[in-house]
Every structure is written in C-alpha cells, then in structure tokens.
Amino acid sequence: MDAIVGAAPSPTPRPRVDVDDLPFAVERTAAGPLHVRTLRVPGSHRVGRVPVVPSRGASSELLALLALDPALAGVDLTRALYLDTETTGLGPGAGTVAFLVGLAFWDVDGREGGGFVVEQLLVRELGEEAPVLARVAERIRAASCLVTFNGKSFDIPVLRTRFVMQRADWPAEPSHLDLLHVARRLHKARGISCNLTGIEREVLGFCREDDVPSGEVSACYLHFLRT
Template sequence: MSLKNKLNRLKSHLSIGNQSENELKMPESTVTIDIPFRDKWEKENVFPYFSDENYCLIREVRFPLSHKHGHYCFQDLQTAVNCWNQNSINHPLSSKGHNIEELFFFDTETTGLGGGVGNTIFILGYASVRGNELILRQHILPNPGAEVPLYQSFLEKVNYRTLVTYNGKSFDWPQVKTRHTLIREHVPKLPAFGHFDLFHAARRLWKHKLDKMKLSIVEKEVLGVERVDDIPGYLAPIIYFDFIESKQPDGMLGILKHNEIDILSLVTLYTHLTFQLCRTDLSQSRPETYEVGRWFASLGETQQAEKILSTLTNVQDITSIQAKRILAYQQKKEHNWGQARDLFLEVVESQNLEMRAEACMELAKIYEHRLIDIPKAIRYCQEAINTVLSDSTKIKKPTLDQLELRLNRLEKKHANVSR
C-alpha cells in the first residue's frame, strides 16, 4: 500500500479536540484539499476534518458552567439533574439515574422543513457538559458531497444517553436517520438513546399564555433570552445555498451563531422545566402550577397531582375551579363518591359555562348511580341542559340530545319509584 493511501485511511481517525491539545486538521504535508477561506474560518475557531477524500468543518466553543444564558447559569443544570435524582417523582422528563454528562442537547439546520431525502442537514449542532465546561460543537457540511465526513466526525464524538431536543422527535432526529441511511455503509451506526423533546413540555406548560410555541418566543417570554442581530431561521437555507456558490463564510457564521443560541437555550429550557415540575421555582405562577398538576394527573401520578393541585383550591379564581375539576375526576376514578360530589358542586359555581355544564352532568350521574338520589339527579341534569342552552355559541347538538334523553329516562325512573 502506498504512503498516500495509508495516510488517506488514517484521515477518518482524526477528530476535534481541545486546540491546546491535538490539532483539528491534517498536517500540512498530507492535506491535498484546498479549503476556501481557511484562514477566515480558523479565526472563528472553525477547522477542517478530513475523511473519505473529502472534508467537513467543525466549530467548537467552550463555556464555563458559570456562564449565564437567560435566567440560568449552566451550572444550574447540575441542580436540575440532582432534583430528579433526589426525588421519587415519575415523569417523562426525569433524568433520574443520569449524570449531567449523559445529556446531549441537539439541534440541526436543514435546507427545508419537509421530510425525505430531498432535505439535507447542513449543520449538526450539540452541547454537553464535560468537567467544568459546557462544550458546544457544530459539524458543517461545506458541500453536498461531504456527508460522509460530516456524519463520521459527528458519530465518533457522540457519547450520550439521552438526547434533548425541541421538536426533535418529529423533525431533527428523523432527518438524521434519513440522511444516515444514504451513507450507512461508510459511517458508524446511529446509537440507541432516550429522548427528551422539550417542545411538547413547553406547549403543555405555556400554551395558556403563548400563541406560538417557537423556541425563540419561549426564549423571550419565559427564559429571559434576548437575541441580538440574530438571523431568522427561515433564511438559513438561502444563506447556505449562497455559501455553496460563493464559499464566503460570513453568512454561515451568522447561522452558526443562531444554531448556537438554539442549543444553549435547550440547556436553559430543560433546567427551567425541571424546576417547574419539581416545584423549586419560587416564581411559578398559578396557571403554571395548574398545568404541572394537570400533566401529572394525565400521567396517572395521582398523588403528585393531588399534592400540587390542592395548593390552588384556597383562592376563588378560574385556576382554582380548574384544579377542583381535575381533583373531582380523580376522586371519581378512585370511587370516592362523596368527595367527588363535593368538588363537582364547587365547580358548578363557576362562571365558565362549559365547566359548569360538565360538572352538572357528572353530578347527575353520581346522584343516580352512586348516591341513589333520583330527584337530585333530575335537578342537575336539568341544570346541565339550562347551562348548555344559555351558552348559544357553544351548543353541541349531540350533547344536548344526550342530556335530554338522560332527563327523560330519569323522570320515568322517578315516576316508577314514586308509585
């Protein structure tokens, strides 16, 4: 085997590291690929990675854990992981059993928002904690034919247990799998992992106050992150295609900064969500507390849900009524008919007609089948009908028909009992 071929085989083993340790590039005597504007890239801490007679670019940025991004420092992530490990709460976002270095905060930039092989990933970005630093790396596709070095460099650095993304289950990771399939004979396999998708969590907790759930909106309205001179994400594909033509780094450097903020915000968002779910955020609002309790209730974590929702019932507002409604259903599920009745009776006092009608219907069922009080069952069934009719904008004919059928049946049952 010639010396040149041996050197080419060794190229794939080069990987990014600390600049003070190993160089991120091939020795000059072995590099035969011309890197356009290489000096300009290297001034921005971007270095080539050579593999398969081609190359990709890798940017690395290191942050001390004392660095603040929005309302939190990165060292607060350790507090968040500790919260889960010291708590018996069961939740899909729990990192119980993890250490901080096993979380892998991941985001991509692509040439489009659609799926399939026509959509190319041109930045694979991620961050993870190593020692006293948060290390952020971005693997950049310099031309459409460089996917082998892109994925080779990415996969040989992957060392994680759980992926943390924002809508990554629906978009980012499926795209990675699609592109990986095309070159799977030339690069390592994709690893197995857990996945925390923070988009769904953010939607659960803040849909009551945010019209849109874009990460940039959550950053501004919830996390305290302010973007300055940021390139909008929708411009990224246009800038990338221009980069392919011109090779000029300037526009791509702006996209890299945009992607960097996305990734750092995932760290802050996971920290904040943990503090919300573990109830360590002292500034948590009543609607947020309700959404946390409702989430635990939907998971079947009834004790945790009751513990949280019960803290909301002492104040007479819509949040209190919402909490009592969920608690009433929990008591009903546990066959605590008296407690369920009492809570539904409080919901009936609500000014919200939809919740009031629903509570009346539930009371009619409880009085008929559990407490065997037909007159009261008739009373609350009639009240449910009156409430539905008074809310003309939301009348649902099937609901009204069902209520009238129930009322008719109850009246016949009462007449038979009275004979």
C-alpha cells in the first residue's frame, strides 16, 4: 500500500505519485492491461520468528479439525492460494472495490520461477478492474484451497460482488481455510487479540513498520486516483 500512496493522509499537500514510479509491471492480457508486482521468496523466509516453509507440510487433517471443516481434510496444501484485499470500503456492498489484491502460492512446478510467489494486483484506474478479476479467477481455478484471514466474511464476498458488477463468472470455489476462526479457537482464551496485527505480534513475533492505518486506506487510494 505504501508503494502506491506513500504516507498516510495529512492536511499538508502531498507530492503527486507518478504511476511510472510504482513498482508494478504491466502485462498485456485479453482482459486489458494488468498492473502486477511479483515477489519471490525462499521457503526459509521468516515472518517474525516463523519461517514460511512449514505451510507446505502442514497437516490438512489437523487444520480441518481446527477449522471445523471436514472438506479441508486431504487437501494438498502445496497448491493452496493465499488471498487478501485492500478495498475502498469496510463493507461488501456493490460500491466497494478491491483495488489491491494480494495472492500468494507455492510454485511447485517451477513455472513462476520457484519458491513462494507473492503477487499484488493493482486496479490503477476504476476502468481497469477486469484484468485483475481475470487473474484472480485464474489463480482460484488452479488452487486446491483458499487461505484467508476473515476472507469468508469480507474478502470473498467483496470479490464475488465485483465479479457480478463486471458481468464475469465467479470460478468454482475450492475449500476455504479462514485463519481468523482458527486463531480465535486457539488463542482467544489466552487473552490474545485475534485481529490480524494482534496475531502477527503475539503469535508470529512480527510488528509492522510504517504501515498505513486500515481506516485510512480507502482515502489514500481515492487520493491516488485524483492525482
């Protein structure tokens, strides 16, 4: 988010953000130009004190028990798709646009350069939403399951609505592991805040720095559109 808008909104004039300065490559797709930033990290990469690689070998049977969802048992977690969104509103209504979609997956066959691949898809202008949704659909179709944090209540309903608004077909949805519900079952009784930053801080040992406050994200994006 910081790469798009810089610091959080302030009453002082901010310098114009030139689109060409953003760390996004442009892919020409059948649905239109797709602005995408791709990062590849090794399995040894850590988020706080926790390495990324154990997510590949986690027990799907145990996760099914923790999530109270038998459909997750036997899922191939090497083909899981991790998904998150930044949106223009805090509700899943028709006026809320997912202007930045984060996707992550293990490149098990080496087609994407290997390792853990993170994609950020930017709706640079509101008329360029279709290619973002097309890439999201492509990744969902290839996934064995979805992994989100509060995605069942927010991210996925927002995306479904955007597909309807764009008259696009929502892909067949695989099993869905929402880590918010798992976090609550494991950590709420321990007195740990189960919002995302609380879990990051108390469980992963990770603290965000220079992050745009969630309540200001929408205003930052609208400012970006105007400049």
